[in-house]
Amino acid sequence: ISVLVVACPCALGLATPTAVMVATGKGASQGVKTVVFDKTGTLTVGKPVVVSTMIFSHIPIQEFCDMAAAAEVNSEHPIAKAVVQHAKKLRQQYGSNSEYIAEAQDFEVHPGSGVSGKVGDKVVLVGNKRLMQACNVSVGPEVEDYMSESEQLARTCVLVAVDGMVAGALAVTDPVKPEAEQVISFLRSMNISSIMVTGDNWATATAIAKEVGIGKVFAETDPLGKADKIKELQLKGVAVAMVGDGINDSPALVAADVGMAIGAGTDVAIEAADIVLIKSNLEDVITAIDLSRKTLSRIR
Numbered sequence: 031i032s033v034l035v036v037a038c039p040c041a042l043g044l045a046t047p048t049a050v051m052v053a054t055g056k057g058a059s060q061g062v063k064t065v066v067f068d069k070t071g072t073l074t075v076g077k078p079v080v081v082s083t084m085i086f087s088h089i090p091i092q093e094f095c096d097m098a099a100a101a102e103v104n105s106e107h108p109i110a111k112a113v114v115q116h117a118k119k120l121r122q123q124y125g126s127n128s129e130y131i132a133e134a135q136d137f138e139v140h141p142g143s144g145v146s147g148k149v150g151d152k153v154v155l156v157g158n159k160r161l162m163q164a165c166n167v168s169v170g171p172e173v174e175d176y177m178s179e180s181e182q183l184a185r186t187c188v189l190v191a192v193d194g195m196v197a198g199a200l201a202v203t204d205p206v207k208p209e210a211e212q213v214i215s216f217l218r219s220m221n222i223s224s225i226m227v228t229g230d231n232w233a234t235a236t237a238i239a240k241e242v243g244i245g246k247v248f249a250e251t252d253p254l255g256k257a258d259k260i261k262e263l264q265l266k267g268v269a270v271a272m273v274g275d276g277i278n279d280s281p282a283l284v285a286a287d288v289g290m291a292i293g294a295g296t297d298v299a300i301e302a303a304d305i306v307l308i309k310s311n312l313e314d315v316i317t318a319i320d321l322s323r324k325t326l327s328r329i330r
């Protein structure tokens with residue numbers, strides 16, 4: 031039973047067999063009727079890459095990507111890493127061997143929407159439409175078209191504003207995990223329904239959900255909103271498992287009857303969870319539920 035580690039070992043001690051720890055951890059996985067999945071890093075691999083760029087200004091593409099990277103270089107977000115990687119790759123293509131990315135001044139993180147900072151004498155914002163709106167940057171029809179085009183392809187569109195105008199956009203793609211679809215379909219055969227909750231936009235979330243066979247989606251939710259969704263389901267008398275990897279999933283992992291953290295996820299998520307899927311493979315969601323059902327019947 032090497033796949034499971036219980037994050038709240040209670041007073042059971044290390045010698046207790048893992049199977050028993052799973053069943054007694056919170057004692058609820060055997061009654062789980064719904065599994066709520068986070069999107070980024072849980073259903074998807076969590077390593078997005080930039081697959082397309084569109085410029086809406088006179089800024090040359092390399093300069094544009096360097097500015098976006100400067101704003102993102104101190105962010106921990108997977109999208110930020112993709113933007114920085116892309117700027118470096120572009121430099122190589124243009125024959126430069128410098129990997130140096132300037133750092134923005136006055137760097138600020140806007141959780142669930144993006145980052146901002148000053149690059150040289152320019153104010154740069156990198157993030158979603160919500161960030162642009164919050165900073166009074168208008169998003170024109172040309173930009174809207176590029177966004178919806180990207181989102182229908184299950185990509186996340188990253189807008190870059192320079193001095194109050196959208197100067198360009200990058201589309202990132204984060205492939206779904208190879209086992210995701212089969213796991214969702216197997217859960218359905220166990221009479222367990224699957225739901226997705228994500229901070230990403232509705233169009234991208236719906237496209238990813240369709241790829242893995244999830245019919246019910248809650249998008250554009252902040253961390254507390256994710257936990258509220260869990261509580262709503264519990265009020266209907268359903269035992270809920272939550273699977274997530276990020277800091278933004280930890281309130282939901284705590285609220286769930288069974289919180290399952292992706293092993294490759296953040297420490298905050300791992301600490302908030304009851305079970306850690308140490309191989310980061312979604313098949314172990316089934317193993318965990320199955321195991322606790324069997325164990326419980328044996329204990330009885």
Ligand code: ADP
Nearest residue numbers: 070105107109110142143144157158228229230
């Ligand atoms: P998720 O629930 O999918 O893990 P988050 O709550 O972290 O997503 O972020 C929600 C959305 O905010 C992202 O899909 C992205 O559009 C935007 N965002 C957040 N951080 C960044 C960043 N550093 N750079 C660009 N966009 C970001």
Ligand code: MG
Nearest residue numbers: 068070071276
């Ligand atoms: Mg995530």
